[in-house]
Amino acid sequence: MIKRIKVGMASCGIAAGAGEVLELLKEIAQDKEVVEVGCIGHCYAEPLVEVETDSGNYIFEKVQPKEKDLQKLLELDEFTRFQPHNLRIDKERLLITSLAGKIVPTSLDEYKDHKGYEGLKKALEMKPDEIVEEVKTSKLRGRGGGGFPAGLKWSFLAAKESEQKVLICNADEGDPGAFMDRTLMESLPHQVIEGMLIGAKATGARKLFIYCRAEYPLAVKNLNIAIEQIEKEGLNIIDGEPVDIMVKEGAGAFVCGEETALIHSLEGKRGTPRYRPPYPTDYGFHGYPSAINNVETFANVPFIVREGGAKFAETGTENSTGTKLFALAGDLKYSGLVEVPMGISIGEVVYDIGGAEPGSVKAVQIGGPSGGCIPADHFDTPIDYDSLTSLGAIMGSGGLIVIGNDRCMVETARYFLEFTTRESCGKCTFCRIGTKRMLETLERITGGEGSTEDVELLSDLGNKIIRGSLCGLGQTAPNPVLSTLKYFNNEYLAHVEEGFCSAMECKALVDVFIDQETCIECGQCIKNCPVDCISEDYVVDNEVCTRCNSCIEVCPVDAIARIAKGGEVSVRN
Amino acid sequence: MSKEKVMEKSNLIKVLQTEQKKEGFISDAAIERIAEEFDLPVVEVEGVVSFYTQFKRVPPGKYQIMVCDGTACHIIGSTLILNWITDDLGIKDGETDEEGLFSLESVACLGCCSLAPVISINGKVYGKLDRKKLLKIIADYKKKEAAGA
Numbered sequence: 104m105i106k107r108i109k110v111g112m113a114s115c116g117i118a119a120g121a122g123e124v125l126e127l128l129k130e131i132a133q134d135k136e137v138v139e140v141g142c143i144g145h146c147y148a149e150p151l152v153e154v155e156t157d158s159g160n161y162i163f164e165k166v167q168p169k170e171k172d173l174q175k176l177l178e179l180d181e182f183t184r185f186q187p188h189n190l191r192i193d194k195e196r197l198l199i200t201s202l203a204g205k206i207v208p209t210s211l212d213e214y215k216d217h218k219g220y221e222g223l224k225k226a227l228e229m230k231p232d233e234i235v236e237e238v239k240t241s242k243l244r245g246r247g248g249g250g251f252p253a254g255l256k257w258s259f260l261a262a263k264e265s266e267q268k269v270l271i272c273n274a275d276e277g278d279p280g281a282f283m284d285r286t287l288m289e290s291l292p293h294q295v296i297e298g299m300l301i302g303a304k305a306t307g308a309r310k311l312f313i314y315c316r317a318e319y320p321l322a323v324k325n326l327n328i329a330i331e332q333i334e335k336e337g338l339n340i341i342d343g344e345p346v347d348i349m350v351k352e353g354a355g356a357f358v359c360g361e362e363t364a365l366i367h368s369l370e371g372k373r374g375t376p377r378y379r380p381p382y383p384t385d386y387g388f389h390g391y392p393s394a395i396n397n398v399e400t401f402a403n404v405p406f407i408v409r410e411g412g413a414k415f416a417e418t419g420t421e422n423s424t425g426t427k428l429f430a431l432a433g434d435l436k437y438s439g440l441v442e443v444p445m446g447i448s449i450g451e452v453v454y455d456i457g458g459a460e461p462g463s464v465k466a467v468q469i470g471g472p473s474g475g476c477i478p479a480d481h482f483d484t485p486i487d488y489d490s491l492t493s494l495g496a497i498m499g500s501g502g503l504i505v506i507g508n509d510r511c512m513v514e515t516a517r518y519f520l521e522f523t524t525r526e527s528c529g530k531c532t533f534c535r536i537g538t539k540r541m542l543e544t545l546e547r548i549t550g551g552e553g554s555t556e557d558v559e560l561l562s563d564l565g566n567k568i569i570r571g572s573l574c575g576l577g578q579t580a581p582n583p584v585l586s587t588l589k590y591f592n593n594e595y596l597a598h599v600e601e602g603f604c605s606a607m608e609c610k611a612l613v614d615v616f617i618d619q620e621t622c623i624e625c626g627q628c629i630k631n632c633p634v635d636c637i638s639e640d641y642v643v644d645n646e647v648c649t650r651c652n653s654c655i656e657v658c659p660v661d662a663i664a665r666i667a668k669g670g671e672v673s674v675r676n
Numbered sequence: 677m678s679k680e681k682v683m684e685k686s687n688l689i690k691v692l693q694t695e696q697k698k699e700g701f702i703s704d705a706a707i708e709r710i711a712e713e714f715d716l717p718v719v720e721v722e723g724v725v726s727f728y729t730q731f732k733r734v735p736p737g738k739y740q741i742m743v744c745d746g747t748a749c750h751i752i753g754s755t756l757i758l759n760w761i762t763d764d765l766g767i768k769d770g771e772t773d774e775e776g777l778f779s780l781e782s783v784a785c786l787g788c789c790s791l792a793p794v795i796s797i798n799g800k801v802y803g804k805l806d807r808k809k810l811l812k813i814i815a816d817y818k819k820k821e822a823a824g825a
């Protein structure tokens with residue numbers, strides 16, 4: 104018998120059409136309880152619906168809002184059931200996302216039924232330094248990118264004497280291709296808040312902020328509901344005193360993820376970083392001692408206190424304990440959110456979990472605009488803080504983009520640099536002007552006007568920016584360029600020496616070519632060309648063509664392709 | 677200044693966000709009004725508004741098209757998507773058309789990378805786009821508008 108039906112209604116589920124599925128399900132299954140849950144991580148299979156029955160739970164994938172499909176689902180049809188592939192199940196390790204998509208995010212009762220707030224209960228009976236000690240034993244390192252030991256940071260704040268201490272959850276998630284923190288907040292808001300309350304008890308902070316990216320309305324909503332619920336039950340009372348928790352929305356600036364900038368933004372100012380020291384634990388929000396941790400860092404804390412730091416440290420490696428969430432995307436089959444033990448190899452994540460075809464991938468980009476690329480021949484590298492840093496990448500917050508063989512690495516580097524250049528706050532000359540110069544140089548190279556000197560200039564400038572920048576944005580901005588220069592130097596050289604982009608991606612280095620042999624003269628390309636540059640006998644005027652690909656998209660027989668400029672041989676298939 | 681007063685200023689961004697949600701943008705008049713409310717110089721409020729990309733100084737179109745240019749979407753071809761919209765509507769990134777019907781903006785990750793490439797129109801997300809799908813979506817909005825007008 105069906106007990107209840109759960110529809111995955113995290114952002115990506117909604118985007119895939121889960122809202123319509125939910126509506127229709129409520130209509131045709133009126134006698135059943137239909138609830139909204141968060142993300143189970145298998146985003147590639149959205150919309151996902153799970154049916155709870157007496158005899159177990161069944162998940163259905165790619166559910167369409169059609170009555171026939173939903174009827175099948177209600178009959179527990181065996182054919183459309185979703186079975187995650189075994190390799191993934193073997194490799195993942197769910198320490199912090201085990202409840203994601205399983206419980207109703209905004210149900211306090213359901214969270215409690217699954218050991219929710221047991222960690223807090225335990226913490227309230229411990230002495231602050233015992234909690235800090237437990238977190239130190241766990242060797243939990245900050246998940247926001249830097250990897251600073253969380254227990255140590257808490258001990259700094261705990262040691263401060265002050266009329267007010269502040270604990271801040273960094274939920275700015277600025278990496279433009281990462282959604283780990285969003286998923287945690289949408290799917291498990293209570294777990295994040297429990298981690299923060301434990302932190303409050305451990306450090307003596309009584310004012311708590313969650314600084315959340317503005318583009319995450321659902322996360323903000325769920326957090327606020329959760330806060331209201333715990334306030335009602337008095338779960339926010341520590342040592343007889345209510346703790347104030349507030350969600351503050353950011354306003355779209357990557358640099359505000361940097362901790363001093365974040366504090367400025369919280370104070371209502373422009374979010375520019377400042378020189379450290381003093382560190383926020385000495386001088387933070389309005390001068391009060393403040394500690395900042397990432398969402399995922401906090402989400403790990405309930406487990407650590409509940410089950411013990413030693414138990415936590417059993418997962419992962421000696422210096423990188425626990426698990427890491429990754430937002431897997433790009434050229435692979437199973438994109439979505441995965442939680443893996445630290446120390447797993449990149450290859451296992453890309454091929455076994457992500458289902459990318461071996462041989463089809465040339466690199467991954469880890470850590471977004473602050474990170475670097477790692478080429479496929481280094482995919483046996485274990486994912487831990489130190490190994491990744493030694494390769495010129497960083498753990499970052501968890502964006503992991505798989506780059507297929509047919510992408511241009513120079514263009515990828517240019518993309519990230521364009522992002523950081525735009526996001527630089529402009530305070531430091533090297534970061535402001537230096538990244539701009541680097542971007543112009545990269546644009547020369549992708550624009551077919553680069554020289555070998557330009558390639559040399561890039562690494563020279565990159566190293567100067569790293570040394571001459573105040574905050575992490577400038578200090579890491581050159582990473583995507585430097586790492587591609589290191590591992591894909593041949594691509595840079597092919598661009599400047601031969602005017603050749605093997606991926607056929609750089610507009611200035613390609614022509615658009617119609618193969619007269621294949622063409623069936625349907626006229627579609629002419630009709631769809633925005634600049635009318637295809638002649639009546641189907642020849643493209645490449646002087647006028649904007650390389651918009653419209654003709655390539657509409658041609659019914661694939662007679663049109665981008666080819667290397669001036670050549671007619673290397674047709675991209 | 678007392679601590680109370682300083683705390684108030686930390687609500688500046690919140691107030692601007694409320695204004696933006698209500699009006700769709702931040703007008704000169706709104707800046708002056710808010711500066712007065714907070715007892716701050718107008719330039720300081722301007723400075724905050726210009727720092728954060730979320731705040732718009734011009735009114736958006738009735739249909740706000742956001743093209744995701746996050747990493748996953750970029751790699752899979754968001755530049756082409758943006759150009760196709762420009763070719764179709766005659767507006768570039770950051771512009772609104774003359775009728776005030778459509779505005780176009782490229783943004784960072786919309787949070788559903790598994791559906792890349794992705795756009796959203798007034799918050800509704802459309803994923804796994806190719807040119808045909810994209811043009812059909814825009815055409816449907818145009819039709820809807822023509823029928824309503």
Ligand SMILES: Cc1cc2nc3c(=O)[nH]c(=O)nc-3n(C[C@H](O)[C@H](O)[C@H](O)COP(=O)(O)O)c2cc1C
Nearest residue numbers: 245246247273276277360361362396397400575576
């Ligand atoms: C430009 C820049 C952007 C950052 N963005 C984020 C972010 O979005 N989320 C985050 O948790 N940390 C971000 N950080 C790191 C924070 O400054 C800080 O180290 C982190 O929040 C500390 O928490 P953790 O120790 O738990 O990782 C960013 C740093 C820089 C320099």
Ligand code: SF4
Nearest residue numbers: 528530531534574577
């Ligand atoms: S490094 Fe760049 S972003 Fe950071 S403070 Fe300097 S100019 Fe601003």
Ligand code: SF4
Nearest residue numbers: 632648649651652654
């Ligand atoms: S790529 Fe675009 S501009 Fe060039 S010929 Fe084809 S349709 Fe015309």
Ligand code: SF4
Nearest residue numbers: 622623625626628658
């Ligand atoms: S669309 Fe293709 S088949 Fe049709 S005329 Fe153009 S090249 Fe020929």
Ligand code: FES
Nearest residue numbers: 115142144145146
């Ligand atoms: S958002 Fe639904 S499975 Fe990821």
Ligand code: FES
Nearest residue numbers: 744746749788789
């Ligand atoms: S990069 Fe486009 S949705 Fe994430």
